[in-house]
Amino acid sequence: QVQLVESGGGVVQPGRSLRLSCTASGFTFSSYGMHWVRQAPGKGLEWVAVIWYDGSDKYYADSVKGRFTISRDNSKNTLYLQMNSLRAEDTAVYYCANLLGYCTGGSCYGGGSLDYWGQGTLVTVSS
């Protein structure tokens, strides 16, 4: 069965960095694009970033652009989110999910919705 397990969350001071990981199993990781989504305490879901199946393209929400970097290592079935210059408003549970559909260039054919989700990892940015 499909499993996505996030790790790397914790408490970090404002301005510092943190790297999240998402380890996949139960499907051919290298064939799927991947999303990161976050949820601040008591708030709704916010889409954060996406990476194509081969890592050829990456896109970000305006709120994290220039500070966060999404990447993947298909040999390790692992997705990453490098988060730099962290702010209090980045405090959230971060979820990874695989992307349904085929994406190339700047477009996703079929909409690229989220399919399976991990259980999330909590990031708290506080001094």
Add this chain to the structure above:
Amino acid sequence: QTVVTQESSLSVSPGGTVTLTCGLSSGSVSASHYPSWYQQTPGQAPRTLIDSRNTRSSGVPDRFSGSILGNKAALTITGAQAEDESDYYCLLYMGTGANWVFGGGTKLTVL
């Protein structure tokens, strides 16, 4: 700045039918936004109900269905059950530049 709108809360009686909607602050939702729907109960990760192909995800009961109604996307629950009491989020694909936007979520009460 694109804002995706959802009802903040709705209620339905057990066995009843309810429609949740997903709109845009400016413009209409169309099939090219490939709307998808997600359910989340407190303390749990979200799960996908309806994907961007307008297909129910594995294990999702057939009382859940997605559609485009007028200028909005819609999630209809026909024959609501107590276990459907959850938060529901829609997601729209905004196309070029490949970005997605969630709605603010609808809290559904079954009573």
